[in-house]
Amino acid sequence: MFILESKDQLEKAIIKAKKTRATVKFIKFGVYAVRGSKGNFYTIECKKVGNEKQVICECLGASKGLVCWHSAAALSLHVGLARQRKTA
Numbered sequence: 001m002f003i004l005e006s007k008d009q010l011e012k013a014i015i016k017a018k019k020t021r022a023t024v025k026f027i028k029f030g031v032y033a034v035r036g037s038k039g040n041f042y043t044i045e046c047k048k049v050g051n052e053k054q055v056i057c058e059c060l061g062a063s064k065g066l067v068c069w070h071s072a073a074a075l076s077l078h079v080g081l082a083r084q085r086k087t088a
């Protein structure tokens with residue numbers, strides 16, 4: 001799990017996600033599944049706790065507090081959806 005503080009944090013992970021052509025599946029608002037490099041799916045949860053934006057991914061990197069590319073892929077979808085919700 002990591003706390004999202006700025007978009008800069010995600011920059012490298014987003015590049016990796018694009019290179020990998022990440023497949024992101026929408027499960028419900030705030031919960032997504034991203035296909036990992038071995039074909040397995042990781043569940044990513046994006047939620048707001050107080051003023052903190054928490055991102056939880058099942059993978060090993062994220063469990064060590066790293067920004068993984070699965071999270072970046074899920075977040076890019078999440079941010080778009082959150083924006084739509086506010087304007088809708």
Ligand SMILES: [Zn+2]
Pocket residue numbers: 042057058059060061062068069070071
């Ligand atoms: Zn991950």
